[in-house]
Amino acid sequence: MKTVIFHPLASQELTDAIAYYEAQQPGLGLEYLEDVENTVNLLRIYPEAGSRVRGSIRRLILPKFPYFLLYRLLENNQIRILALAHHKRRPQYWRNRK
Numbered sequence: 001m002k003t004v005i006f007h008p009l010a011s012q013e014l015t016d017a018i019a020y021y022e023a024q025q026p027g028l029g030l031e032y033l034e035d036v037e038n039t040v041n042l043l044r045i046y047p048e049a050g051s052r053v054r055g056s057i058r059r060l061i062l063p064k065f066p067y068f069l070l071y072r073l074l075e076n077n078q079i080r081i082l083a084l085a086h087h088k089r090r091p092q093y094w095r096n097r098k
Contacts, residue, residue, distance in 0.1 A: 001044045006081045007097050013084040017067065035064045036084065043071065043079055057082065
């Protein structure tokens, strides 16, 4: 099973989205976190589940929230999450992340 590491900006995006959803409705931030965790666990088992979007970068859509994970498979048995991007906000802002 692969190890998952988050880009520091992707970690911040996760924290920000949890806070946003929690402010909208108590408990919704936790639901968002669970959706992300379930998607990350799927990637650990099926790392090529996401579709290619640019070079080696792949995208996997969260099932319950309007976000997708952008990630890259690394040679050292790791998956690097580059961004947690909203479907309709700032397209391709993550392009320069490594």
